[in-house]
Amino acid sequence: MLRRSLIATAGALLAAPAIAQPRALRLMLDWTPQGYHAAWFLAAERGHFAKEGLNVTIQRGFGSGDVVTKLAAGAAEIGFGDPGAVVKHNADNPGRAMVNVFQYFDRTLAGVITLAGRGIARPADLRGKRIAAPVGDSGRVLFPVFARANGLAADAVTWITVAPPLREPMLFRGEADAITAFVSGAFFNLRALGAKEADIRMFRFNDFGVDVFGNALLLPAEMAAREPEMVRGFVRATLAGLKDALTDPAAAIAAVQAREPLADIPLETERMRFIMREAVLTPTAAAQGIGHVDPARASAMVAAMAEAFAVANPPSAESFMRMDYLPPAAERMLPAMRA
Structure with missing residues (x-):
């Protein structure tokens, strides 16, 4: 009887549908x-x-x-x-x-960020300025499109290639006039360094001709x-x-x-x-x-x-x-x- 019970149980298990795995x-x-x-x-x-x-x-x-x-x-x-x-x-x-x-x-959160006192009130004012960013930064890659949309030659700026953690400090210390970055990072990083919120100027790409x-x-x-x-x-x-x-x-x-x-x-x-x-x-x-x-x-x-x-x-x-x-x-x- 035990043998028949075990055989029946095994058969029932084999016949049961498999439980789907996540x-x-x-x-x-x-x-x-x-x-x-x-x-x-x-x-x-x-x-x-x-x-x-x-x-x-x-x-x-x-x-x-x-x-x-x-x-x-x-x-x-x-x-x-x-x-x-x-x-x-x-x-x-x-x-x-x-x-x-x-x-x-x-x-997109990408944009060009600067501070008051750098002589940059509009994108065209970036002409002749120094912009710090990593080579692969999305804002830097898209800058030629941004420049064309705002009447600025793509080669009218000087790029300073830096590691991501260095760009906001360089901007804050005056070693760069602007940076390209996600505004969601730059805003808080600059504020943490001591920049006044009212002095942080952000040219969001979507607002300046690069609606991506x-x-x-x-x-x-x-x-x-x-x-x-x-x-x-x-x-x-x-x-x-x-x-x-x-x-x-x-x-x-x-x-x-x-x-x-x-x-x-x-x-x-x-x-x-x-x-x-x-x-x-x-x-x-x-x-x-x-x-x-x-x-x-x-x-x-x-x-x-x-x-x-x-x-x-x-x-x-x-x-x-x-x-x-x-x-x-x-x-x-x-x-x-x-x-």
């Missing part, structure tokens, strides 16, 4: 964990990823442009990076193309085509985490600090509010829902990037700026950020 994914951020990354930390903590059958490991990045290179090398499956960098990558690597499946930042998108969720085109429901689930979980972050900023920053123990809570809270205001909670997002990509604007971005990177055969915007993985617009409307 899809393991690696998400690469653009930098170390900061407040604007909280959507993914909360999606992990509050079960939004698990609900979509995903087991997501989140890892730091080393720059929004570098994310594309790391994805192509297989360092992660999904990345939060610069869709502008995809223009050159896809032109050079048509067999390993990347796609943008969720336009998180409606505007900011960071987005990127992944290999082949993977997106092979696993469309996985991609849609990842986007839904991201949206859920973002809404949680906006309605509960304290929990959002706590989730960041759990992964970056040295994070300054007041600073990261202020930085998150700054970035949400600058790049996420925009009029476009309010009218069309976050993730909306206007075709004409996307084509203009491709043209700007092709000029900046000297790409002769750029991909079409519609080939990689995708909206078919998004939920309906009504589900992409965001709440105001709670005080």
